[in-house]
Amino acid sequence: MISRSLCRRAGAAVSWNSRATMPLASKIQNPAFRAQMATTATNGATIKELPGDEAEDVLFDTLYGLRTIELNRPKKLNSLNGSMVRKIVPRMQEWTKSDMANIILLKGAGEKAMCAGGDVAELAKWNSEGPEGQQRSTDYFGLEYKLDHMIATYKKPLVALMDGITMGGGVGLSIHTPLRIATERTVFAMPETTIGFFPDVGASFFLPKMNGAVGTYLALTSDRLKGANVFYAGIATHYIHSTSLPSLEARLAELRFNDYDTLETRLSLIDSTLEEFTTGLPHDEPIQIAGAMREAIDRCFSPNSVPEIIAALEAETGETQEWAQKTLKTLHQRSPTSVYVTLRQMRLGKTWSIKETFQREHQIAAKFMRHPDFTEGVSALLIRKPEPGQPRVPPKWQPASLEDIKASDNVAEPFFEVEGEKKLGLLSEEDYTSYPHAKFSLPTESQVAQYVRRELKSRKSIVKGFVQARSGKQGIKEVVEEILGKYRINPGTLHEDLPIQLGSYRHSLISPGGPSQLYSIAVRCGECYGSLVALAKDGSEAAVSREVAGRFPLDPDSDEGFAMVSTWFNECIEKHPHTCRLPGNLTGTEVAEFPTRLVDVGTDGDLRIRLIDSRGMTGQYAALSHRWSLNPTEHFKTTRLLLDQRKAGIDIDAMPLNFQDAVKVTRKLGIQYLWIDSLCIVQDDTNDWECESAAMGQVYNHSSVTIRAAPESSRTSSKQYTGGFLCRPTGATDSPTVEIPYRKRNGELAGSWFMQPDKGATSSKIH
Incomplete structure (x- = not known):
């Protein structure tokens, strides 16, 4: 791939910097400088610089075919404001028409932040002026979302350097670009619930698409991801050390494309070029949202109501109890209104298109500008200074706590009422329902699950397949292995080449082709290897203790079989409200929305x-x-x-x-x-x-x-099935069974348990 990049380098091309001094004639004749002069041009749009806008809060550079947008407010962590948006939009509009602009790079000045968010302190001051100031704040969000939508639908390659703090508005500038680079200095968060707001800038679109309930967790808690974990979570597409960024920019500037190259072709070349600058993932920075914590996040943040989430967190025990208690404390510090609105947003937003996302978020933002929590939250955390030696006074939310909100209060719904006459007009009609360039990101759990379900493969083969399909991309191996490990496939497996099956569902009906592998023990003896399944009779000590999970299968198409399944199902609903709950709460007042x-x-x-x-x-x-x-x-x-x-x-x-x-x-x-x-x-x-x-x-x-x-x-040839999964195979014979004495933990004998060959999983016959 290096040779491919080199073959497209410029020969003796001359580079120049837009901040350098040039003769006036040269400036006028240079197409790139004409783009710089067009900062106030709108190309039919309404966005242009205004008198009083800050000078040089955004810098634009040109190097060969690379165009750089550098946010230049390092003392304020490059926080975004209207002045910056009014500079960026016209420039990007001009670059779409320029054949010389090959790649657009977004970054922040200094080493601390790409962009720490919007300048919300200014908005809070406007809101305190009354309805006129609140409308001014709403107009700012409209301006910001127009830029975000332009980035999300841009027709030229965009690369975002998420180097340093990247939060809120900074996420809006970067998350919708096809290629996003995290470094060891990256800090990602959506901190809006801490200031009485909601995760905006397109969060309704990208957070629900994250694995499991991770997006909901990040949205409600504002938890931070750092360094390589921004990459592991799929927020960044690449992880590169910050010391390599100057060389990377120079390499990107040298890339050349054919006129007929599609956007996908150009992005693929850039993607492979970025991979050349990867130097490995840090060994001392494991995947943060993984293992027991990840399972707890899915358990606790999948429900559709805030009280259920609170109850699930309170029910956590064992190794995740400390995390759950910390998370409960965090949620109780957030704006109660923001928590309720954000949860509803995560459930509704997954069905919105990218265009609808920004239009709906604009209306939600307008309502928050009129709600007291935003101004109070920003003032308490960013504006009001505590007395020397005194702690900061926490915000006074309205309502004051999560417990003060009753189901009948209907807190969230008014924020989602659509006001058609106030729908935000975007700069284009471009739209989609899933990111068109998602292939440059790490594999998601759903992608791994689909791959595994297509064909029974070993763990090693699955990982190898993904690595090969992504041309050896950094991070593929680690993430796919973590996903496979999350499902606790074949506990006790001794031989990693054994085929595995993927299952992550709350309830499963086991088909009669063999007991579930989730209850099996993989064994190897010489050239033979396979699985033995552990079974117990219902009502026996081994079954009651739950130490032996398997049961002797009944005829699944019999009344007795259906009665057993119904018993299991009802037991889950009635006795396991937090681990096997139905979607929504158990009173039936709120349940999950249906698929399309x-x-x-x-x-x-x-x-x-x-x-x-x-x-x-x-x-x-x-x-x-x-x-x-x-x-x-x-x-x-x-x-x-x-x-x-x-x-x-x-x-x-x-x-x-x-x-x-x-x-x-x-x-x-x-x-x-x-x-x-x-x-x-x-x-x-x-x-x-x-x-x-x-x-x-x-x-x-x-x-x-x-x-x-x-x-x-x-079905195997020795067992011809005459029906669907409810029918037993004709000619099936009982498997040889070994009876084993069962002992309680105190050593007392208490009946038996049994082992059989797992016919559905055996790869080389074991007797």
Whole structure:
């Protein structure tokens, strides 16, 4: 890749700096300088410099094909204001028309910050002047969001150097660029709830797309990520030491593109160039949001109401209890209104397009400018100085605490009322529902999960596959290994080449092809290796103690089998409110929003089901996890041509047997709706597929139960299945079983437990 970069370097091209002194004639003739003179031009837009704007708060440099935007308020940590926006927008508009501008680089002056956020102290002063000042603050946010939307939809390569503090408004300038560089000095946070505001600048779009409930956690708590962890979390696309940045800028300036190169081609070349400057990840900086903490975040921040989140944190025990107590203290220090609004924002924002995101956030910001918490929060934390030797007086929020807010108060909803006549007019109509250049980021959990479900592979093969697919990109190995480890796949595995299966669902129905691998022990003996599954009889001491998780399988298509499943399901709802809770609270007053489409399974005896548009609906639904057939002609799916037909009705007998069984299970559990990816996502609609697949993790997470179906095409030849996952294979024989005495922890004998070969996981036959 180095040679590829070198072959596109400029020969004897001359570089110049826009701050250098040049003869007037040279300035006028130089196209780049004409762009500099056009700072006040608007190209039909309304953004231009105003009298009184600060001089040189933004510096623009040119080096060969590289155009640099440098925020230049280092004493204020490069905090963003209207004067800076009014300089940046016209310049970027000019560069879109210039063939000489190849790459645009965003950075901050000094070593402390790229941009610590917006200049909120100034906004708080305006708000204190009354409605006129509040409108002035609202207008500033409109200006800022127009710039953010321009960056998010820009048609030339953008690179952001997130070197130093990058928070709030600084995140808006960087997070929407295709290529984002973190260094050892990077500090990321969305600190808005600390000042009585909400995570804006497009946070509604990018935070819900983070793995699991991490985005919600960062939004509500304002927790910080530093250095390599900004990269691990997917916020940055690259991690490079700050000492390499000057050389990197020089290399970027030398890159040349063909006129016919697409934006994707240009970004790919820049991506490979950035990789040349990586020098390894710090060994003393492990992944911060990982392991038990990550699992606790998903448990505690997946609910859809603040009281549930508080209850889940209070219920944490063991190694995450200290973290949970600290997090509870943090939440109680935040603006209660901000916490409620932000949680609602995280749930609604995942369905917004990038254009809708900035328009909706502008209206939310306007309402916060009229709410007392913003001015109070900024004044208490940034403006009012404490007496010498005295601690800072905390903000006086209205309402004062989370406990003061009742469900009937409906605190958040007014912030999301759409005022059509006040919709923000953006600088372009460009729009999308998922980032178009996400491939330059590290793999997400949903991407790893989809890869694993396509084919049974070993852990080593999965990691190797991702590393090869991303051309050896730094960080791929570490992140994929962490994702696989999060799912606690094959606890006790002794041989890392054994195939693994991925499962992260709250409830799972185990198909009869063999007990779940989550209960198995991997073993190796000479050339033979495989898995043994531990089983206990219901009601035995081994089962009651929960030390042996496996159970002897019943006939899954029998009344006895369905009764057992219903018992498990109801036990989870009634006895495990924080670990196996249904989406929303258990009183039924608030439940998770439905995916875009669901299958209405009807009732027992109905011969047809139908696809429905379910966005905006709430309640319980089941989700099916299945492996697609290897033969594309056998796929039963929804296409644009078949969409209306699917909504009119689907003959159950025409569906694959696994789908028929999933409908049966859903009905038996008393659930009305079922999500099946191939039916609920329009498979030949690129926009629909990208939007819905990005939300797939949330779909499974919010389902009341996930049904994992053994793939019909994966049955072994010795066990011919005549039906779907509910049917036992014909000719199946009982596995050899070894009975083992069970001893309590005090050594007392108390019955038995059993071990069998795990037929579904064995790779080389073990007897």
